[in-house]
Amino acid sequence: MTNPVQQAIENRISAHRYVDGPLLDDARILALVEQATRAPSAYNMQNWRFIAVRSQDAKARLQAVAYGQQKVLDAAVAFIVCGTLAAHRQLATALQPSVEAGTLSQRTADAWVAQAIQAHEGDVQLQRDEALRSASLAAMTLMLAAQGEQLGSCAMVGFDALALHQAFGLAPHEVPVLLVTVGYPTADQLPQKPRKPVHEVLEIL
Amino acid sequence: MTNPVQQAIENRISAHRYVDGPLLDDARILALVEQATRAPSAYNMQNWRFIAVRSQDAKARLQAVAYGQQKVLDAAVAFIVCGTLAAHRQLATALQPSVEAGTLSQRTADAWVAQAIQAHEGDVQLQRDEALRSASLAAMTLMLAAQGEQLGSCAMVGFDALALHQAFGLAPHEVPVLLVTVGYPTADQLPQKPRKPVHEVLEIL
Numbered sequence: 337m338t339n340p341v342q343q344a345i346e347n348r349i350s351a352h353r354y355v356d357g358p359l360l361d362d363a364r365i366l367a368l369v370e371q372a373t374r375a376p377s378a379y380n381m382q383n384w385r386f387i388a389v390r391s392q393d394a395k396a397r398l399q400a401v402a403y404g405q406q407k408v409l410d411a412a413v414a415f416i417v418c419g420t421l422a423a424h425r426q427l428a429t430a431l432q433p434s435v436e437a438g439t440l441s442q443r444t445a446d447a448w449v450a451q452a453i454q455a456h457e458g459d460v461q462l463q464r465d466e467a468l469r470s471a472s473l474a475a476m477t478l479m480l481a482a483q484g485e486q487l488g489s490c491a492m493v494g495f496d497a498l499a500l501h502q503a504f505g506l507a508p509h510e511v512p513v514l515l516v517t518v519g520y521p522t523a524d525q526l527p528q529k530p531r532k533p534v535h536e537v538l539e540i541l
Numbered sequence: 542m543t544n545p546v547q548q549a550i551e552n553r554i555s556a557h558r559y560v561d562g563p564l565l566d567d568a569r570i571l572a573l574v575e576q577a578t579r580a581p582s583a584y585n586m587q588n589w590r591f592i593a594v595r596s597q598d599a600k601a602r603l604q605a606v607a608y609g610q611q612k613v614l615d616a617a618v619a620f621i622v623c624g625t626l627a628a629h630r631q632l633a634t635a636l637q638p639s640v641e642a643g644t645l646s647q648r649t650a651d652a653w654v655a656q657a658i659q660a661h662e663g664d665v666q667l668q669r670d671e672a673l674r675s676a677s678l679a680a681m682t683l684m685l686a687a688q689g690e691q692l693g694s695c696a697m698v699g700f701d702a703l704a705l706h707q708a709f710g711l712a713p714h715e716v717p718v719l720l721v722t723v724g725y726p727t728a729d730q731l732p733q734k735p736r737k738p739v740h741e742v743l744e745i746l
Contacts (some may be wrong), residue, residue: 340545341689345576345682362745369743371550373736375681376696380734386743394746433735440734461669468670469698469718472677476580477550480685484546491581493674504746513674529585529645530638531578538574538591540567541599541709 340445344483349528351488351521354410358520360389363484365413368518371481372417377470379448382430383423384474387416387504401499402515407490412519419467421447421460421509424452464511471513478516488521548687554733556726559615563725564595569690570609570618573723576686577622580678584653587635588628588675590649591683592621592631592709606704607720612695617724621705622680624672626665626714629657676718693726 338346360368365388377383389398398416399408408414423430428449434440436489456463476490482489492515500512543551548714565573570593582588594603595618603621604613613619628635633654639645661668680696697720705717 339689341549341685342576344546345579345686345689350581365745366739366743370739371547373739373742374550374733376555376684378698379626382737382742384742388743388745389744414743430737433548434736439731464666465669465673466698468673469677472674473681473696476678476681477685479581480546480682481550484544484550491678493583493671527690527692528579528641530642532587532635532638534575534578537578537587537589538571538593540593541596 337436346528348479349488349525350490351517351519352407352490353394353522353524354407354412354488354517354519355522356410358412360412360518365390368455368478368481368485372474372478375470375473375477377473378466379427379452380431380434381423381427381452381466381470383420383467383470385418385510387418389414389416397503398500398515399447400441401503402492402495405492405494406518408515411517412487413517415478415516415518416504416512417471417478417514418506418510421463421467421511422456423463423466424449424456427452447515467511468513471511473510474484475514477518482518487518488525489516491515492517549685551637551733553684553688554693554726554730556722556724556730557695558727558729559612559613559693559722559724560727561615563617565617565723570595570622573683573686573690576608576678577683579714580675580682582675582678583671584632584657585636585639586628586632586657586671586675588625588672589679590623590625590715592623594612594619594621602708602719603705605699606708607700610697610699612722613720615724616722617692620683620720620721620723621709621717622676622683622719622721623715624676624718626668626672626716627661627673628668629654632657672716673718675722676716680719687723692723693730695722697722
């Protein structure tokens with residue numbers, strides 16, 4: 337028997353065409369991003385930011401830096417999922433709610449902050465890895481959250497990162513990691529693409 | 542009303558302690574990884590590999606390169622999720638099943654391969670980004686798949702990548718991106734850590 341999460345994972349496709357017209361209201365966008373932020377991140381850094389591109393004007397701007405891809409315009413909303421560099425510098429703030437909730441002692445929080453600063457400060461590659469990692473974990477959660485809401489989605493790496501950075505005024509420490517379109521797919525979608533046989537990518541020790 | 546996927550996303554915690562003893566058999570490990578490989582990847586590259594560390598001996602080796610963390614030993618299985626560099630070189634092979642299934646024309650497959658080679662060959666940072674991104678998307682799917690199977694999981698970046706590389710004989714083009722422990726959590730887990738308020742990480746345009 338297939339459980340509902342497995343069903344969502346197996347039924348998710350990369351939706352390349354969307355019914356043009358219906359948008360998502362603020363409440364639904366918030367609900368999706370709220371779920372995305374449930375993804376784990378190193379030290380609970382939450383080193384991510386989401387830009388929900390919904391207006392025609394903003395979509396046109398995004399399409400222009402995404403090689404003209406039509407689905408950016410047709411989707412109900414297109415998310416720019418950013419990872420954050422130098423996240424260790426704001427870790428103390430990110431952990432404060434955990435300390436207040438009593439799930440993390442101040443002493444452990446302080447130790448994590450010291451450890452993160454030691455590891456990340458001066459290691460530009462690690463900072464970038466961490467931005468890519470956290471934003472991707474959140475983006476995958478976002479896509480499955482959309483699937484759970486009976487919406488379609490598509491992850492896209494086809495964009496000009498530098499141009500996007502300028503067009504949307506990203507901060508210097510923000511890295512656009514993925515675009516995720518979300519909306520109502522048309523009926524004529526291709527099935528999920530076949531994958532390599534599992535034994536080719538799995539070793540059990 | 543909360544849908545089952547949302548429930549899984551909201552109920553997932555980082556399980557730091559596991560009931561010592563029960564393992565996962567090959568079939569269950571295969572089923573989890575099969576779900577993980579349903580994650581999307583650029584051009585459907587599937588630039589990932591999973592090492593399921595289950596035996597006592599292999600777990601001890603992993604613990605030694607993961608700063609002695611006990612949960613590596615106690616979990617039913619600990620996955621090393623690797624991303625693959627230079628994935629464009631094996632893209633033609635990865636796409637062959639899609640061509641055979643008729644969901645991708647040979648012409649489009651050839652165009653993708655040419656495009657990927659042009660973009661990735663010689664761009665070491667893009668290759669690493671892609672490895673981080675794909676492996677993280679797959680790792681998140683793996684954790685939610687585990688949740689769907691009523692198992693606990695924990696993502697870990699606390700490991701010595703170089704030492705792990707040697708201890709497990711990874712290929713030069715393989716990057717260990719995340720460890721994911723999976724198993725039966727003890728009853729004394731902390732709740733999911735609080736997150737920043739959504740409005741701090743979301744902008745709607």
